[in-house]
Amino acid sequence: MPKTKEPKKDQKKEIGITIKKEEEFGEWFSQIITKAELVEYTDVSGCYVFRPNSYSIWEKVQAFMDSEFRKLGVRNAYFPLFIPEKLLNREKEHVEGFTPEVAWVTHTGESKLSERLAIRPTSETIMYDSYKKWIRSWRDLPLKINQWCNVVRWEFKNPVPFIRSREFLWQEGHTAHRTKDEAEKEVFQILDIYEKTYNDLYAMPCIKGFKTEKEKFAGALYTTTIEIFLPNGKSAQACTSHCLGQNFAKAFDISFLDEKEEKQHVWQNSWGYSTRSMGIMICMHSDNKGLVLPPRVASTQAVIVPITFADSKEKVLSKAREVKKCLESEGISVVLDDRDELTPGWKFNEWEMKGIPLRIEVGPKDVEKDQAVIVRRDNGKKDFVKTADLGKKAKEALEQMHKDLYDRALRLRQDNEAEAKEFHELTKAIKDRKLVKAAWCSSTECEEMIKDKTGGAKIICIPFGKDMDRKEAKGRCVCCGKPAKYEVYIAKSY
Numbered sequence: 001m002p003k004t005k006e007p008k009k010d011q012k013k014e015i016g017i018t019i020k021k022e023e024e025f026g027e028w029f030s031q032i033i034t035k036a037e038l039v040e041y042t043d044v045s046g047c048y049v050f051r052p053n054s055y056s057i058w059e060k061v062q063a064f065m066d067s068e069f070r071k072l073g074v075r076n077a078y079f080p081l082f083i084p085e086k087l088l089n090r091e092k093e094h095v096e097g098f099t100p101e102v103a104w105v106t107h108t109g110e111s112k113l114s115e116r117l118a119i120r121p122t123s124e125t126i127m128y129d130s131y132k133k134w135i136r137s138w139r140d141l142p143l144k145i146n147q148w149c150n151v152v153r154w155e156f157k158n159p160v161p162f163i164r165s166r167e168f169l170w171q172e173g174h175t176a177h178r179t180k181d182e183a184e185k186e187v188f189q190i191l192d193i194y195e196k197t198y199n200d201l202y203a204m205p206c207i208k209g210f211k212t213e214k215e216k217f218a219g220a221l222y223t224t225t226i227e228i229f230l231p232n233g234k235s236a237q238a239c240t241s242h243c244l245g246q247n248f249a250k251a252f253d254i255s256f257l258d259e260k261e262e263k264q265h266v267w268q269n270s271w272g273y274s275t276r277s278m279g280i281m282i283c284m285h286s287d288n289k290g291l292v293l294p295p296r297v298a299s300t301q302a303v304i305v306p307i308t309f310a311d312s313k314e315k316v317l318s319k320a321r322e323v324k325k326c327l328e329s330e331g332i333s334v335v336l337d338d339r340d341e342l343t344p345g346w347k348f349n350e351w352e353m354k355g356i357p358l359r360i361e362v363g364p365k366d367v368e369k370d371q372a373v374i375v376r377r378d379n380g381k382k383d384f385v386k387t388a389d390l391g392k393k394a395k396e397a398l399e400q401m402h403k404d405l406y407d408r409a410l411r412l413r414q415d416n417e418a419e420a421k422e423f424h425e426l427t428k429a430i431k432d433r434k435l436v437k438a439a440w441c442s443s444t445e446c447e448e449m450i451k452d453k454t455g456g457a458k459i460i461c462i463p464f465g466k467d468m469d470r471k472e473a474k475g476r477c478v479c480c481g482k483p484a485k486y487e488v489y490i491a492k493s494y
């Protein structure tokens with residue numbers, strides 16, 4: 001018996017995204033990342049494979065950030081994965097609260113280690129143990145080191161690829177300075193680099209601000225953060241830059257002789273940006289057809305799909321090759337999809353799924369008219385372009401797409417921002433998945449009350465004011481009604 005062929009429609013359904021972003025966000029996200037071949041799940045919960053389609057994005061981010069860090073005099077290094085228990089416990093305040101998340105190596109083969117080794121959850125302790133040896137005099141400062149590495153935090157909340165995984169990749173920068181002023185200046189310079197990375201590569205706007213005392217890194221004087229509001233109504237902490245003051249310097253005895261030969265503790269910062277950023281980008285831009293890649297992180301920016309018929313195949317293919325050269329001459333990375341066994345429609349779906357920013361169609365009619373069709377991934381708009389203008393027009397389309405993605409993400413945030421003056425307005429807005437702006441008295445009681453009474457929404461940050469200070473609020477605290485101190489953003493968050 002001949003097998004009945006599956007209807008085309010069903011085939012498409014199976015391969016394509018079958019769940020709507022606006023209906024079941026979590027399921028939609030997991031389809032996007034597997035079907036676009038970004039990640040593979042493994043047998044270890046919370047640990048995922050970064051396949052080439054996602055790792056190549058990370059490499060672009062690394063290249064961009066490295067060049068920005070270098071301008072500030074930051075150099076890369078690499079410290080060990082394993083941290084002896086004694087060292088990890090050196091700064092109690094910083095480890096407390098995190099201990100359940102630390103993964104340990106206890107054995108080699110059958111023999112027990114005399115001291116168990118932590119798999120780094122972050123590298124302050126192991127790096128500062130070296131810093132103490134390297135810093136002697138004011139001439140050794142500033143010391144600015146970054147490392148690109150993996151870290152492990154055995155989270156117990158439900159893991160989400162990119163967003164909350166047990167092992168992830170990041171950069172962690174750790175610097176030491178002579179003065180508080182010099183250190184503080186850098187905290188904001190780094191946050192600006194992070195913002196630039198989100199803006200210029202990922203096409204996303206940022207909210208910059210301070211974490212509250214409750215939410216800051218315990219080892220820091222203060223924590224600055226970038227928060228990004230996502231289409232599912234949750235906000236994500238997108239990176240952090242901490243002013244550590246002299247807390248670690250005192251715990252690790254990192255000191256120097258100043259110009260008067262007097263002993264001083266250094267002023268330190270630490271800052272990190274992780275592969276979570278890719279998850280944020282995917283949530284933000286992708287749609288019900290699949291991934292949407294902002295052009296500057298796409299390792300393939302355009303795909304040419306020839307539309308061939310038996311009689312005109314060679315003509316079309318040779319035109320397609322000419323088109324490829326046109327785009328390449330403008331520095332665009334292009335793939336010519338000349339696979340014989342697949343229909344153009346099938347290829348369209350596949351490249352849409354993978355988020356390639358531009359599709360260029362070349363058919364017999366286009367050969368005749370000496371043109372090609374440029375189709376944008378984000379809005380599906382078609383542009384018929386003469387061959388002579390193709391390189392330039394494709395480049396413009398990529399630049400416009402970047403701007404449009406950014407603007408759309410900004411509009412999403414603006415459309416979902418709500419202001420709450422009274423507590424019932426706050427709870428209602430949170431229920432409606434809004435990003436809420438409110439005034440807050442700065443008490444921890446009110447901060448906790450907000451969390452309790454909104455089903456887990458929290459103060460995500462105190463936005464920067466004009467002088468990069470905490471933006472002050474007029475009026476009354478949304479919670480207790482006493483005079484307010486700061487303006488805050490409140491949202492559910494990852």
Ligand code: 86X
Nearest residue numbers: 095098101102121122172240270271272
């Ligand atoms: C906080 C602080 C800081 C350098 C950054 O945010 C940027 C880059 N580090 C990280 N943090 C911990 O200190 C920590 C410690 C332990 Cl022991 C742990 F298991 C989990 C942790 N998570 C975060």
